[in-house]
Amino acid sequence: xxxxxxxxxxxxxxxAEVQDICxxxxxxxxxxxxxxxxxxxxxxFGRVCRSVAESRSLAQLNLNLGVVSSIGRTRHLADALxxxxxxxxxxxxxxxxxxxxxxxLNPALSTHPSLVCLDLGDCMLGDEALGLICGMLPPDGxxxxxxxxxxxxxxxxxxxxxxxxxxxxxxSSQLRVLNLDYNPLGDQIxxxxxxxxxxxxxxxxxxxxxTGLTNQSAQVFLDMVENYPTSLRVLVLAENDISxxxxxxxxxxxxxxxxxxxxxxxxLVPDPASITAFQQIRDxxxxxxxxxxxxxxxxxxxxxxQAVLLTSGLGESLLAxxxx
Numbered sequence: 001x002x003x004x005x006x007x008x009x010x011x012x013x014x015x016a017e018v019q020d021i022c023x024x025x026x027x028x029x030x031x032x033x034x035x036x037x038x039x040x041x042x043x044x045f046g047r048v049c050r051s052v053a054e055s056r057s058l059a060q061l062n063l064n065l066g067v068v069s070s071i072g073r074t075r076h077l078a079d080a081l082x083x084x085x086x087x088x089x090x091x092x093x094x095x096x097x098x099x100x101x102x103x104x105l106n107p108a109l110s111t112h113p114s115l116v117c118l119d120l121g122d123c124m125l126g127d128e129a130l131g132l133i134c135g136m137l138p139p140d141g142x143x144x145x146x147x148x149x150x151x152x153x154x155x156x157x158x159x160x161x162x163x164x165x166x167x168x169x170x171x172s173s174q175l176r177v178l179n180l181d182y183n184p185l186g187d188q189i190x191x192x193x194x195x196x197x198x199x200x201x202x203x204x205x206x207x208x209x210x211t212g213l214t215n216q217s218a219q220v221f222l223d224m225v226e227n228y229p230t231s232l233r234v235l236v237l238a239e240n241d242i243s244x245x246x247x248x249x250x251x252x253x254x255x256x257x258x259x260x261x262x263x264x265x266x267x268l269v270p271d272p273a274s275i276t277a278f279q280q281i282r283d284x285x286x287x288x289x290x291x292x293x294x295x296x297x298x299x300x301x302x303x304x305x306q307a308v309l310l311t312s313g314l315g316e317s318l319l320a321x322x323x324x
Contacts, residue, residue: 003057005032010065011039018044025051025058034062036091042072049076053083060089064119068095074104081108081115089117093150102129110136116144121152121179127161130154134164139171148177152207155184166192170199181209181236190217197221198228206232210239218246225253 006021013021018040024030025048033052040048045067052058068074074097081087090109097105102125109115110132120133130151138145151157151165162185169175185193190213197203208217218237224230232254237247 003029003031005034006030007032007034007062008038009034010037013038013040013044015041015044018047022047022051025055028055028057030055031057032060032062033058034060034064034091035067036062037065038067040067042070045073046076049080052087053080055084056086058084058086060091061087062091063095064091064093066094066096068092068097068101071101071104074101078105078108081105081112085113087112088114089148090115091119092123093119093121093152095123097123097125097129099126099128102132106132106135116146116174117148118146119150121150121154123154124156125151125154126156127158127164130157130161130165134168137168137172137175139168139173145172145174147174149175150179151183152179153182157183159189162189163192166196169193169203170196172200172202174202175200176202177205178203179205179207180211181207183211185211185213187212187214187216187220191220194220194224197232198224198230200231202231204231205234205236207234207236208240209236213237213240213242215242215246218242218250222246222250222253225250 004024006024008017013035021030021033021035025033035048052061063077068077081090095101097120101123102120109118118136120129123129125133133149133151136146137149162183166189169178180193185208190208190211193206193208194217197206217240221235221237225232235250235254237250
């Protein structure tokens with residue numbers, strides 16, 4: 001029997017329900033486990049983590065919206081990740097991890113053999129945590145690293161921290177999607193990120209929604225896409241003080257690049273190893289409307305789409321099933 005998915009949102013989990021989840025995990029019957037926003041006792045959380053450690057089928061784990069609510073739970077999760085070898089995607093969006101929590105998780109995250117997608121949005125992180133995250137973006141020729149990283153709404157990170165991330169992104173040999181929406185970046189950090197994007201050979205999606213940018217940043221990105229080859233396909237600039245005209249110019253240039261790629265590209269045969277079973281869902285931070293909004297994901301296809309998104313769209317994901 002093929003592994004199934006368990007998806008529960010915002011409920012109080014009973015001991016019996018937790019027992020069912022644990023048994024399914026231990027029997028390798030679960031590919032996707034999502035308990036986002038759910039309430040369960042510390043004891044039951046520990047039971048789930050021990051079952052995650054034993055699972056050989058689990059590819060995606062969604063603990064968004066406060067499930068990992070204490071340093072004790074963070075330790076349980078770290079212990080599970082040290083043993084688990086199958087997990088590809090981990091969502092911790094909206095968890096009060098702080099730097100101390102990331103320090104606890106880092107040894108397991110940085111050495112996990114399969115993890116490629118990590119959501120640490122709205123986790124109250126600072127520079128110490130970001131330094132550890134940069135270690136998960138190894139440079140060319142080093143070990144494999146993250147392909148998709150979400151750091152939305154972590155305002156405790158300083159300009160120095162973002163500069164360090166920009167350097168890591170420029171030299172990362174794996175990163176394809178970077179979500180930095182709703183951080184107070186400003187034009188200076190955006191300029192550093194533009195240099196990183198120009199240097200990167202892999203980054204395809206950059207989300208800078210609501211990051212305090214102006215036309216100055218947009219002009220830098222315009223110059224970049226106009227004068228330098230780039231892998232960038234999607235740039236999100238919504239909720240910034242940027243003129244529609246500049247956004248349209250950037251979008252037009254990215255579209256021209258797509259047309260050139262289509263003319264030059266040979267037919268591609270998909271790599272079966274790169275095709276996975278589930279599509280992630282990211283809790284989109286939005287400070288004006290509902291705090292957590294689900295984004296509109298752009299599905300992957302061989303014909304790339306390059307655009308500036310003027311609304312809350314995020315780009316391709318690594319996994320192929322959406323939680324409803």
